[in-house]
Amino acid sequence: MTITHAALTNDSSSVQGKKSCPVCAQSYHSIHQCPTFMQATPKDRKTLIIKAKLCLNCLWYSHHTNQCSSSKVCKICTLKHHTLLHITSDHTSHLTSDKTMVTNKTAGEQEVQAVSTEMANNVVVHHGTTQSTITSTTLLATALIHIHGTNGQTEMCRALLDSGSQSHFISSALAKRLHLKRQKHNVTIDGISNTTTSVREITTFDISSCTTSRQYKLNALVTPKITINLPTNKIDISEWKHINNLPLADPTFYKPGKIDLLIGVELFFRLLKTGQSCENKGWPALQNTGLGWIIAGGYEPPLKGTPQVKTPPVSLPQFYLL
Numbered sequence: 491m492t493i494t495h496a497a498l499t500n501d502s503s504s505v506q507g508k509k510s511c512p513v514c515a516q517s518y519h520s521i522h523q524c525p526t527f528m529q530a531t532p533k534d535r536k537t538l539i540i541k542a543k544l545c546l547n548c549l550w551y552s553h554h555t556n557q558c559s560s561s562k563v564c565k566i567c568t569l570k571h572h573t574l575l576h577i578t579s580d581h582t583s584h585l586t587s588d589k590t591m592v593t594n595k596t597a598g599e600q601e602v603q604a605v606s607t608e609m610a611n612n613v614v615v616h617h618g619t620t621q622s623t624i625t626s627t628t629l630l631a632t633a634l635i636h637i638h639g640t641n642g643q644t645e646m647c648r649a650l651l652d653s654g655s656q657s658h659f660i661s662s663a664l665a666k667r668l669h670l671k672r673q674k675h676n677v678t679i680d681g682i683s684n685t686t687t688s689v690r691e692i693t694t695f696d697i698s699s700c701t702t703s704r705q706y707k708l709n710a711l712v713t714p715k716i717t718i719n720l721p722t723n724k725i726d727i728s729e730w731k732h733i734n735n736l737p738l739a740d741p742t743f744y745k746p747g748k749i750d751l752l753i754g755v756e757l758f759f760r761l762l763k764t765g766q767s768c769e770n771k772g773w774p775a776l777q778n779t780g781l782g783w784i785i786a787g788g789y790e791p792p793l794k795g796t797p798q799v800k801t802p803p804v805s806l807p808q809f810y811l812l
Contacts, residue, residue: 511524511526512542512543512544512551513526513527513538513539513542514526514527521544521549522676522688523676526538528688532574532575532576532577533577535574535575536571536575536577539572539575545557545558546570546571546572546575547560547562547563547570547571547572548560548562548572549572549574555570555571558570564576565686573686574686626788626789626790626791627721627722627723627725627788627789627791628721628787628788628789629721629725629743629774629785629786629787629788629789630650630651630652630720630721630786631650631651631739631777631784631785631786632648632649632650632651632720632739632740632743632747632749632784633648633649633651633699633700633739633740633753633779633781633782633784634646634647634648634649634700634739634740634741634742635647635648635649635697635698635699635700635751635753635781636697636698636699636700637660637664637668637695637696637697637751638695638696638697638698638705639667639668639669639670639695640668640669640670640671641669643668643669645664645667645668646700647664647750647751648720648740648742648747648748648749648750648751649697649749649750649751649752649753650716650717650720650749650751650752650753651753651758651761651779651781651784651786652752652753652754652755652758653754653755653758653759654755655752655754655755656754656755656756657710657711657754657756658708658709658710658711658751658752658753658754658756658757659710659711659712659713659716659751659752659754660693660695660708660710660711660712660713660750660751660752661712661713661714661715661716661749661750661751662691662712662713662714663750664750664751665693665712668695670693670694670695671693671694672691672692672693672712673691673692673693674690674691675689675690675691675692675711676688676689676690677689677690677711689711689712689713690712691711691712692709692710692711692712693709693710693712694707694708694709694710695707695708695710696708697751699739699780699781699782700739700781700782701737701739701781701782702780702781702782704780706757708753708757710751710752716749716750716751716752717749717752718749719746719747719748719749720746720747720749721743721744721745721746722746723746724744724745724746725744725789725791726744726791727744733776733783733785736776736782736783737782737783738782738783738784738785739779739781739782739783739784740782740784740785743785760780761779761780761781762777762778762779762780763778763779763780764778765777765778765783766778768787772788772789772790773787773789774786774787774788774789775787
């Protein structure tokens with residue numbers, strides 16, 4: 491099962507009228523953009539905040555921690571201090587540096603990817619994937635995309651279409667291969683399981699579909715890794731006769747593959763076109779888009795020893811249901 495969710499929350503660290511950062515004494519920037527603070531250990535961060543006479547809970551001026559009116563508490567231990575100041579028993583933290591990508595392995599091998607969106611905001615983006623069971627799997631919508639870099643260089647990559655993300659994301663490896671120009675763009679990220687990290691760069695590029703010539707311009711945050719290979723298991727589509735004549739956005743949707751791009755909600759809904767099928771229980775939905783037909787949702791393959799379902803009861807004209 492995969493869950494995605496993205497939301498913006500206000501950042502209380504931007505203060506007008508301050509001429510220098512209270513932590514590093516350099517030209518003013520928010521606490522979450524201060525390299526001295528973000529690169530310190532949680533224990534040293536706490537010392538810096540106390541020395542700067544800031545609130546330990548909201549990192550704000552003008553009041554003490556016991557006078558803080560903020561309802562927010564530490565997302566790890568729920569005590570009244572900022573999550574970035576949480577110290578574990580061994581004096582390390584679940585939150586190391588702002589370069590950290592957090593991966594939590596559970597019984598289902600859950601991998602969490604915390605990503606971000608606008609500058610001067612705390613961003614919450616949750617993306618978790620668990621290994622599929624033998625009896626069912628869940629597909630996320632993917633598409634093969636041409637990304638156009640500098641000097642006319644183009645590379646095809648696999649993109650995850652995520653209507654729950656408020657920003658687009660590109661892997662740092664792909665951005666490097668395409669020699670994309672990057673700009674500083676510091677963002678604090680609050681992720682699933684109360685993880686916190688940062689994204690520091692943003693880049694701009696054009697993408698185009700493998701099925702049409704139309705191009706779209708994206709501003710994407712640069713992150714070391716977007717998610718694990720999707721889908722988590724290879725799917726047998728030998729009986730999926732109903733998709734044979736469809737121009738799929740990702741003809742390799744059934745094979746696990748690397749995700750180098752995430753297309754967020756800003757473009758997602760603009761890509762949708764008339765044409766959809768989602769009425770067949772046990773089969774994923776089909777949706778027509780400007781990138782081709784995408785496939786997403788739950789799928790329950792027939793168990794061994796049971797009659798094989800040759801095809802869902804859908805013919806091509808019935809796709810146009812919207």
